[in-house]
Amino acid sequence: MSRTPDADEKLPEPANLRFLRLLVTVLTGVMIAGLLTLLGLVVIRYTNARAPLPDAITLPDGARATAYTQGSDWYAVVTQDDEILIFDRATGSLRQTIGIEPAP
Numbered sequence: 001m002s003r004t005p006d007a008d009e010k011l012p013e014p015a016n017l018r019f020l021r022l023l024v025t026v027l028t029g030v031m032i033a034g035l036l037t038l039l040g041l042v043v044i045r046y047t048n049a050r051a052p053l054p055d056a057i058t059l060p061d062g063a064r065a066t067a068y069t070q071g072s073d074w075y076a077v078v079t080q081d082d083e084i085l086i087f088d089r090a091t092g093s094l095r096q097t098i099g100i101e102p103a104p
Contacts, residue, residue: 054092059085 057077059065063085067078074095076086082100087093 054087054089057087058092 053070054075057065057075059077059079062081063083064080065077066080069076070089073089074086075089076084078084082102084098084100085094086096086098088095
């Protein structure tokens with residue numbers, strides 16, 4: 001007759017199973033630490049990645065700004081008169097004026 005182990009009787013854990021359990025626990029910890037490190041680096045990198053704003057923007061007489069955007073060496077202001085004024089970032093001088101035609 002075969003003998004079934006009682007619930008109170010504890011069998012020794014095989015060495016390979018103990019090693020596997022430890023390995024899974026360590027790898028889970030390393031994966032969580034790596035993910036937190038990557039998220040931290042992304043947050044730190046993108047919070048400091050802002051282009052500097054110009055101290056002052058001189059618009060032509062009567063022009064009122066409605067929107068602002070910037071590129072690597074330029075910034076643009078959209079005026080209330082449906083014009084886009086593109087300025088040089090280094091000198092602050094007006095590079096180009098683009099007129100926007102109204103929709104038909």
